[in-house]
Amino acid sequence: MQLVRGLHNLRPLNRGCVATIGNFDGVHRGHQAILARLRERSAELGVPSCVVIFEPQPREFFTPDGAPPRLSRLRDKVALLTAQGVDRVLCLAFNRRLRELSAAEFVQQVLVDGLAVQHLEVGDDFRFGCDRAGDFAFLAEAGAREGFTVEAAHTVELDGLRVSSTGVRSALANGDFVLAEHLLGRPFVITGRVLHGQKLGRQLNAPTANVQLKRKRVPLKGVYLVSAQVDGKVYPGVANIGVRPSVAGDGSAHLEVHLLDFAGDLYGRRLPVTFHRKLRDEQRFASLEALKAAIAADIAAARAHWQGQPLK
Structure with a gap:
């Protein structure tokens, strides 16, 4: 799969394709239906398929503080589109210049x-x-004039539910990971690089991997049962995602993951974290001792869960 950043990087060999345009946040099953049709048209016409996306997403440009939380960062989105058999992704910088282009x-x-x-x-x-x-x-008229066809991709419904990025975010916010997986067609995963943190987890008898989020807002907040794959082996664990109200910090969201019975160095590695179930909301504790007790209880709950339902 080829990623092209900006119109100025398009080359003559990039001309001639079938295309679709959108945010494709999460690349859920509604998006997948569009991409399936795109692959069909690509095969019929004998030209590559291309997905045009924007970075940042338009609502993040217009209202950065009010835009919905990201389901997938650009890197993850490109990987998901690649898995769907897309030949090319054109990523356009959504800036003032692009915003001011007429239709x-x-x-x-x-x-x-x-x-x-x-x-x-x-x-x-x-x-x-x-x-x-x-x-x-407008597109249909332009296509008739310029020599390209246009087809409407209608809303996809599953069991009477409209499939949308908004629907996935709502399911995640409600802790309904079964519904989120149904809409996505896969479990919800956040992937990020493991960075050095405050090393506070060691003092709390729960060493954690500090996973870089690289996004202003996240669709989850609280303590969760998770799993992560390291060197081909899947480890169950527990994770906190939020602003860590009991610890002095910068107020931004953090993802900290404790893998059960894992011993090793994860610093610098990209860790895919799969979310399975919500344990509790994020809380502020009066002391580190109270926080330590809560973390111990979370780990105990995670162990009990994973012993009863081992990862496959």
Whole structure:
């Protein structure tokens, strides 16, 4: 899979493709249905498939403090799109210049001059261009004029539920990991590099891996049963994700993972953390002793759970 960062990095060999446009946050089963159609059109026309995404996502540009939590960072999103058989990802920097492009300019510069799109898959409610002036009808007219076809990707429902990134976030916020996995088509995972932290876990008899989140907001907050794969072996564990109210910090979210019966050095490694069940909300404790007791209880609960339901 080829990742192209910005229109200026497109080359003549990148011209001629079938494409879709969107955030693709989480690459859930609704997205997967669009990508399946994209693969079909790619095979029919004998040209590569391309997914056009934005970084940051538009709502993060317009309202950085009010944008929804990310399900997947860019690196994770690209990996998920690769797993879906996408040939190319064009990542456009969503900045003032892109925001001010009219719908006609976006079509001309991105779809026609940049990608030479032959077929386009978009949601029937897709809006684009300055002030969101462009819509499906605008694209269909432009396609008829410029020589590319446009198809509407309709909403996907599973058991009567609309599949959406918002729905996944809601399931995660409610601790419903069964529903989240149903909508995603896989368990929810956060992957990040293990960094050096305050080493407080050692004082609390619970050494933890401090996993880099690299996002302003996260869709989870609390203490969870998790698992993580290290060198081909899956270890059960318990994790806290939140602002650590009992410890002086910078107020940003942190993910700290304690793997049961693991001994080794994880610093500098990328650790994929799979979330299975919520144990409790994040709490503020009056003392480190109280925090230590709570962590011991969390670890005991995790051990009891994993002994009753061993990881496969």
